[in-house]
Structure formats: structure tokens, C-alpha cells
Amino acid sequence: MWQSESLSPRALRTVIRQQKGGIRNTSGIAAGYQQANVVILHKSLADDFEAFCGANNSPLPLLYRSQCGEWSCPPLATGSDIRDDCPEYCVFENGVLVKKVPSLSSYTPQLQDMVTFYLGCSFGFEKALKAAGVPVRNVEQGKNVSMYKTTVPCNKAGRFYCPMVVSMRPVPQHKLETATQCTHAIPLAHGGPVHIGDPKLVGIHDLSQPDYGDPVEVCPGDVPVFWACGVTGVEAVQSCKSSLAFTHSPGCMFLTDQKAETVSPVALEPAECPLTFCISQNPQHYSMASKRAVQQIQAIEELVVEDPGARGIRALFVQDELLKACLSLSHSSSVLITTGLPTHYMHNPPEETDGPPGAIAMAAMLQALGKEVVIVADERALAMNRHIIRDAVEKGVIKTAVPVISFQSKGPESALHFLCRDGDPTKPRFDHLVAIERSGRAADGNYYNMRGINIKHLVDPIDDLFTTASVIPGITTTGIGDGGNELGMGKVQAAVKAHMPNGSLIACNVAADFAITTGVSNWGGYAVACALYVLNLCPIHRRYLQRGLGLPPTPEQQSIWTACLPTVTKEEDVLRILVKYGIRSGKTANLGLEVDGLTFHPYHSDMVRRLRDLTL
The missing domain is CATH 3.90.1640.20 (TON_0340)
Incomplete structure (x- = not known):
């Protein structure tokens, strides 16, 4: 029996690629390493989507844009193959989710004309939260993080427009400042929170009914804290109604070889804390x-x-x-x-x-x-x-x-x-x-x-x-x-x-x-x-x-x-x-x-x- 905590991201990608170990989602594994949301689009849409990321860089911090037909991701991971390195993928046709699959290998001919975007993920800051004494409830409860569509509109770019998606982690009230300071220092994992408090203020009416992921229990004394989420890219793919597009399945991320705190280190001056x-x-x-x-x-x-x-x-x-x-x-x-x-x-x-x-x-x-x-x-x-x-x-x-x-x-x-x-x-x-x-x-x-x-x-x-x-x-x-x-x-x-x-x-x-x-x-x-x-x-x-x-x-x-x-x-x-x-x-x-x-x-x-x- 293998222990995910003891394996490197490269070894974990191998386990995922071989469909061993029953990895349902990547929450809580490869702790401290940057994980990535994935969006794969036809090359004709690539420039528009890159502009959309630039206009909305909190939910969509761009880690890498591949060349057309490139499976690997040299700056982020050694020996990777995006066709098989996520536990699950979503397949979209004309903006509609038609199925979820464990591999994109059967789509190799279509992928020759497609570009892959790797986007930062909040799983990358969970180790920093734990190290600072902030409990990560979704990991404690063995669940995927809760993700919700909001009423906050992203900035439009080309054919892409959609509401922002956020992830929610309950944080004890006395740990709020610690949580915000930890995450602000890692902007390519979405940075600091975008909302703290009543979910209705961002258009979320029931925390027990996430749009993506699992419902995470809020413990007594916890405050709901919301971070921008890369699943915004999934919503953007649906909005553009491309004839064919792929994304990771929410929570089933691509594991990079880079430490989260070294991907985009920000040394916060005390005055800017x-x-x-x-x-x-x-x-x-x-x-x-x-x-x-x-x-x-x-x-x-x-x-x-x-x-x-x-x-x-x-x-x-x-x-x-x-x-x-x-x-x-x-x-x-x-x-x-x-x-x-x-x-x-x-x-x-x-x-x-x-x-x-x-x-x-x-x-x-x-x-x-x-x-x-x-x-x-x-x-x-x-x-x-x-x-x-x-x-x-x-x-x-x-x-x-x-x-x-x-x-x-x-x-x-x-x-x-x-x-x-x-x-x-x-x-x-x-x-x-x-x-x-x-x-x-x-x-x-x-x-x-x-x-x-x-x-x-x-x-x-x-x-x-x-x-x-x-x-x-x-x-x-x-x-x-x-x-x-x-x-x-x-x-x-x-x-x-x-x-x-x-x-x-x-x-x-x-x-x-x-x-x-x-x-x-x-x-x-x-x-x-x-x-x-x-x-x-x-x-x-x-x-x-x-x-x-x-x-x-x-x-x-x-x-x-x-x-x-x-x-x-x-x-x-x-x-x-x-x-x-x-x-x-x-x-x-x-x-x-x-x-x-x-x-x-x-x-x-x-x-x-x-x-x-x-x-x-």
C-alpha cells in the first residue's frame, strides 16, 4: 500500500497515469507543491483565453501556455503528459459537458491543433496554511474542496465571459488574519481571499450545495473564507461554446514539480501585510x-x-x-x-x-x-x-x-x-x-x-x-x-x-x-x-x-x-x-x-x- 505523502509529484503523476491507487481528487496530496487547473482549447481561441487570464489573474493565474500540440510542460514538470496526468478530465462539445474520462489519449489527433493552459490552484497554499496552524477542513474531512459559482462577473475578453468561481475553506475566526497573510504571499495559487463572511454577499445561497467538489462542514467558530478558483476556466470554456474543449475535472488537478512558495514568492513588507x-x-x-x-x-x-x-x-x-x-x-x-x-x-x-x-x-x-x-x-x-x-x-x-x-x-x-x-x-x-x-x-x-x-x-x-x-x-x-x-x-x-x-x-x-x-x-x-x-x-x-x-x-x-x-x-x-x-x-x-x-x-x-x- 503506497502513501501519497511519501511520493514526489512525478511519482504521483505516474500512479495517476497508470490509474493505480484510487486517487479521486488531488486535495491534500503533494502537499506544498503547486497544482494546476487545466484548460485545453483549439489554437484559434488561445490568444483570447490568454487575454481572459490576464484580465482575471486572481481566478486564472497563468503558469504556462503550451505550444500547439505540446503534451509536456517543461517549466513545471519533468516527463509529464497532459493527456494522462490528471485523475479525471471533462470533455465539452459546443460548451456542453458531454462526459468525464480518465484519459485524453483517444483524442490525440484533435489535440494536435490544441493549446494547453496550466493555471494556479489553491491546493498549492494548503501546506502553508497548515504550517501556520490554520486547519484545512476539506483535508481534515477527507473531501474535495467546495467550489461555487458566484454573481461576480469576470472581465470579458474575446469570446470568454463567465461568473467567477470561488473555493471555500472554513477558517476559525481567530485564525483569519493568519490565513489571509499566508495566502497573499502566494499569488499564483490565487493569493489572498476575495471574500470573508456571508456567502450571500457573493451570490451563494447554500454552502451545503457546492457547484463543484464536496460540501465541507463548517465547525463552530469558523468563518467561511472564499478564494478565487481556477474552475472559473471551466465556466469560461462553457461560455465560449467551442466545438471541442477539455478541462481537468474540478479537484482533479495536474501536479507540478514546483514548490508553491517558490513558483511566485512574494516577500510581503511588514507595511504591506x-x-x-x-x-x-x-x-x-x-x-x-x-x-x-x-x-x-x-x-x-x-x-x-x-x-x-x-x-x-x-x-x-x-x-x-x-x-x-x-x-x-x-x-x-x-x-x-x-x-x-x-x-x-x-x-x-x-x-x-x-x-x-x-x-x-x-x-x-x-x-x-x-x-x-x-x-x-x-x-x-x-x-x-x-x-x-x-x-x-x-x-x-x-x-x-x-x-x-x-x-x-x-x-x-x-x-x-x-x-x-x-x-x-x-x-x-x-x-x-x-x-x-x-x-x-x-x-x-x-x-x-x-x-x-x-x-x-x-x-x-x-x-x-x-x-x-x-x-x-x-x-x-x-x-x-x-x-x-x-x-x-x-x-x-x-x-x-x-x-x-x-x-x-x-x-x-x-x-x-x-x-x-x-x-x-x-x-x-x-x-x-x-x-x-x-x-x-x-x-x-x-x-x-x-x-x-x-x-x-x-x-x-x-x-x-x-x-x-x-x-x-x-x-x-x-x-x-x-x-x-x-x-x-x-x-x-x-x-x-x-x-x-x-x-x-x-x-x-x-x-x-x-x-x-x-x-x-
Whole structure:
């Protein structure tokens, strides 16, 4: 009885070729060696398929393209013969799988006019996972890996187009970072994960029903982790409907003689090491960024929590809320922003200059990143906010006008119908809500300014949107505040009550998923814009955001994003617009270039410059 663990890949190919040993699939054998997916096409399709691999190199990392009619694979394996060296092959006619066979020798005449593509396989990184202490459940359970078709479209090239296929390995939650770092270092075995968390987010509805391979049991505490899969090539072959084509049978790979870690070694610099963060539990969703980007955003977060007004804001601070909120915003497609704290109840309008500038700064960057953005404001201030946005567009502060709408509660289902199409919680209109310096409902149902004055008569119940969003899967919320009475700051309610003046009375009772604490709320808006910029220039985050597909940002894209960052000139222009409409400084009620009692020069202008320096 032979032991696969003790045999070299060449010896294992001999066993396979002789059809001995009952090798059903190659999962868990030839550990540490690169395995290869195989696609064999007529020579007339070869250039198109090579272009398709280049456009989708995470699922289809090209190891070798053969010459026409070449059976061997000299760079990858000695003495190989692709007609017999996989345990099983698929035969396709006009894009339809007609049979599976143990050998292609009977097709030798047709193969004379065909080209073989050898593509990287995730089996190649399984030894690295095990060596790092990450259990490989499919190997433990003696099963082929689970593979699924997703709703993620590959980039089209010539006659080839198809959805991406992914493989899934359950990973213990505390080992996620180890798993991502191990696999990122081996890009020709597909590299790092393209999705971590709820399979429905990539169109997979039942993990127990894989499209290819075997169902692998997810153990308690495991998180589903998905890697791009070379079986995408099988889907591509079906899409082109060639009169005759061959592939390996999924899981029945070609074994190369090359160590996986030497095929495409990537020495990750410590600063480029991927870090993993949970950004949602409903649905479960993780995101990634490089250590460099994370540290840059942490520095931005530390900067904006400075407290020039000596209000004791640091007591409310929770680290990495800016990072997690911006990771979530980066994955979003439609964002609802709200602002407005009518602290000056004796003036008309009662609003303050803190909030709108930060909201506009966030909206500008979100628009540049391709997100749909809507602002919801109090009905009584609707016209004024629309005029502010119009003037901001005219001044070039923001490129495109943001729709400004209102929300009125007309019953218990009002918020649900506002947030979701037809009131259906499976069809949310927005996937992220952001409140910045927005009046927040206290425990007694009233709304208070920092002096403890009830301003409920000036505030629409936009809090209802946040409380309703908390039970709708797929909607995440962020609150930005500088005192604890703002919408979303209910997440740090205990700290507000303990440390802020009038805290027991004014503390907002409505929590957001993420609560960003800043010295001035506008600074939080600027920080979000800067952090989004950093994330979208981070190669680790961009790759994960695009599911391993797509290209790095073009110089033109980066130029557009840079132009949307806050500048001293733009922020001064916004303040002038607010003063034009009679909006006053929060602490002093001065009608001038001042926010929270701090003049724009030097306080706020200096903050904008320092943020840009950290970001750029």
C-alpha cells in the first residue's frame, strides 16, 4: 500500500497515469507543491483565453501556455503528459459537458491543433496554511474542496465571459488574519481571499450545495473564507461554446514539480501585510487593508480627536471606529447622510456651522468613488440645505449636486418604507447611513443641546431611520459627534453620562454601528473623506473590494479623488455659504467664519492642512 505523502509529484503523476491507487481528487496530496487547473482549447481561441487570464489573474493565474500540440510542460514538470496526468478530465462539445474520462489519449489527433493552459490552484497554499496552524477542513474531512459559482462577473475578453468561481475553506475566526497573510504571499495559487463572511454577499445561497467538489462542514467558530478558483476556466470554456474543449475535472488537478512558495514568492513588507477587520455581523462581513493604510488611518483618527475646546472628548473615543466605518463605506453603493443640530433655538435659522461642511466633504469623496449619495434633513430646513448644496456646486466644493430630502414619521412602518423599496427589508435603498453633528434622541425621548435645552420642536425623527436600520440586514450606520448628544453616539452613552457636562440628560440613546469621536464634528467628516482616499489607494483593500478582479486606479482616477479631498479654500468657501444663510457658530452664536467657538483661521484651516499632509 503506497502513501501519497511519501511520493514526489512525478511519482504521483505516474500512479495517476497508470490509474493505480484510487486517487479521486488531488486535495491534500503533494502537499506544498503547486497544482494546476487545466484548460485545453483549439489554437484559434488561445490568444483570447490568454487575454481572459490576464484580465482575471486572481481566478486564472497563468503558469504556462503550451505550444500547439505540446503534451509536456517543461517549466513545471519533468516527463509529464497532459493527456494522462490528471485523475479525471471533462470533455465539452459546443460548451456542453458531454462526459468525464480518465484519459485524453483517444483524442490525440484533435489535440494536435490544441493549446494547453496550466493555471494556479489553491491546493498549492494548503501546506502553508497548515504550517501556520490554520486547519484545512476539506483535508481534515477527507473531501474535495467546495467550489461555487458566484454573481461576480469576470472581465470579458474575446469570446470568454463567465461568473467567477470561488473555493471555500472554513477558517476559525481567530485564525483569519493568519490565513489571509499566508495566502497573499502566494499569488499564483490565487493569493489572498476575495471574500470573508456571508456567502450571500457573493451570490451563494447554500454552502451545503457546492457547484463543484464536496460540501465541507463548517465547525463552530469558523468563518467561511472564499478564494478565487481556477474552475472559473471551466465556466469560461462553457461560455465560449467551442466545438471541442477539455478541462481537468474540478479537484482533479495536474501536479507540478514546483514548490508553491517558490513558483511566485512574494516577500510581503511588514507595511504591506494584510490586516482583517469585521465590519458587519448582519450579514457577517469582513474587509481588509494593508498595515500601512491602517496605521495611516489611525494617525488621522488620532489627529481629529484633538480637543482644542478642552471638552473632555477623549473620554468618548473608541479606537478604529473611523477605520471600520470607512471600510464599510468603501464597500457600500448608496449612502444616506444626515446633519443638523438646531442648538440656537432663539435664532432663525437655529442651525450651527458644525456638521454641514463635514457632510459635504464626505459626499464629495463618496461621489468620486462612484457611490450614490443622498442627504436627509429637517423639513423646515429643506430649502436652505438645497440652496447650500447648489452654492457648493457653483463654488466647485462638490462636483455634483446631492439630492436633499426629508423624512416624516406617519406610523410605525414609515422608516422601513423610507429605507427599503416597498417596505421590503431585503431591498434596502441605502446600505450605509451616516449622521454627523445631528441631534440625537435622549433616553426620555427629547432632544437636547449641550446646555441641556430641549430642542425637540425643531427636530424631525430621523433617529427612527437608524433604529430601524439596526434590524435590517445589510444596512450599516455611523455616527460622528463631539459631545455625546449627537445621533449615533448612543454607542458610547455610558461614557457620555459619566464624563460630559449634563451627560445624564443630554446623552443620545440611539447607537450607530460605529461612533467616531472628534474634537469638532466637521473634522470627522474630513477624516472620513481622507480615510476613504487612503483605502482606495491601498492595493490590498482595492483587490479585496474588487473580488480580486480589475486593475489598480488609473492616474486619472487618483487625480479625481485627490481633487475631492478637503482644502483650506474649499472649507472656507463652505463656511462663507453657511454664514450667507445666517448659520451661526455652535458655542458662541457668532455669525462669522467660526465653528464651535473656534475661528476658521487658524484652528480649522490648520486641521485641514494637517489632515492633507497625513493623507498625501
